[in-house]
Amino acid sequence: MNRSLLPALLCLALPACRADDRPVPRVAVRDSAGAHIVENSGDPAPLDWALGPNPVDIGGGAGGELHGVTAATRLGDGRIVVANSGANAFEMYGADGKHIRTVGRAGEGPGEFRALFWVGHLPGDSIAAWDAALSRLSVFDPAGAFVRTVAPRSSLGMFPLAAGVLRDGRVLVAVRGAGMGNGTGIRVQRDSVSYVTLAQTGEVQPVARVPGTEMLLSGAASGGLLMRPLPFGRQTVAAAQGGRVYVGTGERFEVIAYEPGHGVRGVVRATHRPVPVTRTEIDDYKRTLVTIGAEGDARLRAQNAELLDKAPYPREMPPFTAISADADGNLWLQPPKTAGAENLPWIVFAPDGRARGTVELPAGLSVHEIGRDWVLGTVLDDDQVEHVRLYTLVKGG
Numbered sequence: 001m002n003r004s005l006l007p008a009l010l011c012l013a014l015p016a017c018r019a020d021d022r023p024v025p026r027v028a029v030r031d032s033a034g035a036h037i038v039e040n041s042g043d044p045a046p047l048d049w050a051l052g053p054n055p056v057d058i059g060g061g062a063g064g065e066l067h068g069v070t071a072a073t074r075l076g077d078g079r080i081v082v083a084n085s086g087a088n089a090f091e092m093y094g095a096d097g098k099h100i101r102t103v104g105r106a107g108e109g110p111g112e113f114r115a116l117f118w119v120g121h122l123p124g125d126s127i128a129a130w131d132a133a134l135s136r137l138s139v140f141d142p143a144g145a146f147v148r149t150v151a152p153r154s155s156l157g158m159f160p161l162a163a164g165v166l167r168d169g170r171v172l173v174a175v176r177g178a179g180m181g182n183g184t185g186i187r188v189q190r191d192s193v194s195y196v197t198l199a200q201t202g203e204v205q206p207v208a209r210v211p212g213t214e215m216l217l218s219g220a221a222s223g224g225l226l227m228r229p230l231p232f233g234r235q236t237v238a239a240a241q242g243g244r245v246y247v248g249t250g251e252r253f254e255v256i257a258y259e260p261g262h263g264v265r266g267v268v269r270a271t272h273r274p275v276p277v278t279r280t281e282i283d284d285y286k287r288t289l290v291t292i293g294a295e296g297d298a299r300l301r302a303q304n305a306e307l308l309d310k311a312p313y314p315r316e317m318p319p320f321t322a323i324s325a326d327a328d329g330n331l332w333l334q335p336p337k338t339a340g341a342e343n344l345p346w347i348v349f350a351p352d353g354r355a356r357g358t359v360e361l362p363a364g365l366s367v368h369e370i371g372r373d374w375v376l377g378t379v380l381d382d383d384q385v386e387h388v389r390l391y392t393l394v395k396g397g
Contacts, residue, residue: 046345047356069085071120072388080097123167133159153203172240186312191212211234213233228304233314241331248323253272281339327371331348337363343363
């Protein structure tokens with residue numbers, strides 16, 4: 001018998017595996033129509049994993065000024081590439097965090113961007129950069145020299161968003177539905193989102209169509225539409241790892257694994273304990289986000305403030321708000337942030353879908369990538385200046 005299965009089997013067989021009163025983690029596994037379904041119940045225990053104390057810090061004006069970081073990736077030799085959307089360029093840094101060069105600029109020519117949204121690395125450490133406004137992928141060599149443009153053979157609609165890379169080099173793209181429409185007043189709407197893969201040949205292959213993120217909309221009688229994700233609403237998140245695409249819609253604590261061209265291949269579920277949305281959470285959200293995207297525009301700030309004052313906030317938070325797949329095939333799911341929380345216990349699932357346990361990450365860290373022994377993300381300092389940080393991930397045992 002595989003020794004790694006013994007603890008799980010023992011917990012399944014015994015009525016209790018803990019001295020406290022938390023429900024004992026249990027796992028039920030079954031197959032249905034070619035999909036491997038794993039049901040996790042109970043509360044996973046903390047893993048003996050932690051972030052190291054001295055991360056590599058990028059930002060704060062030390063070369064390659066950052067404004068509007070939307071993605072970051074780490075190359076095989078340790079260099080870090082950051083999508084700097086405010087400059088429509090990406091920045092390249094050494095493994096020590098020192099700035100190497102800026103690549104790209106605003107424009108529509110080869111190697112230029114109108115709305116740089118995402119960067120990732122392809123097999124061989126080529127750099128892929130996604131322009132959401134032009135709906136195209138630009139490929140650069142590992143040194144940052146422009147190589148080619150990949151244009152989708154079929155339309156991807158308005159402002160499609162890249163979300164990851166599969167092992168064969170296909171890029172995962174989220175294509176929004178076109179159902180927001182017109183209308184006046186404040187309302188909540190949830191349109192669909194389609195996930196597709198984009199091959200280096202430009203071929204587009206559908207993966208899944210699911211409910212998208214809940215959006216809060218405000219339409220004026222004179223025209224125009226103000227739109228943002230519904231605070232504490234259900235969020236649709238996705239990640240690519242190996243040959244699979246993992247999607248969660250927030251309807252329940254569930255992630256579905258798709259294999260492009262073959263449909264659903266796995267389902268991972270876990271116990272969800274609803275967290276109420278309190279006035280403290282609402283006030284904290286309004287205080288930190290009312291000015292996002294409205295710096296220097298008093299009218300837009302006022303519209304944002306009115307929208308958030310009149311928003312129909314959900315009674316409960318969603319089960320998770322972000323997903324990441326690490327280099328070993330583990331899935332990491334981020335719980336919703338509560339006011340005043342300094343750390344969040346991300347839940348880690350093994351490649352077979354079983355809950356491994358929880359790992360605390362800083363509540364303000366927006367995770368871009370997780371490797372075998374590192375975590376790459378963005379944080380804001382006390383002056384709201386962006387920093388990209390590379391943490392060592394220390395695994396006990």
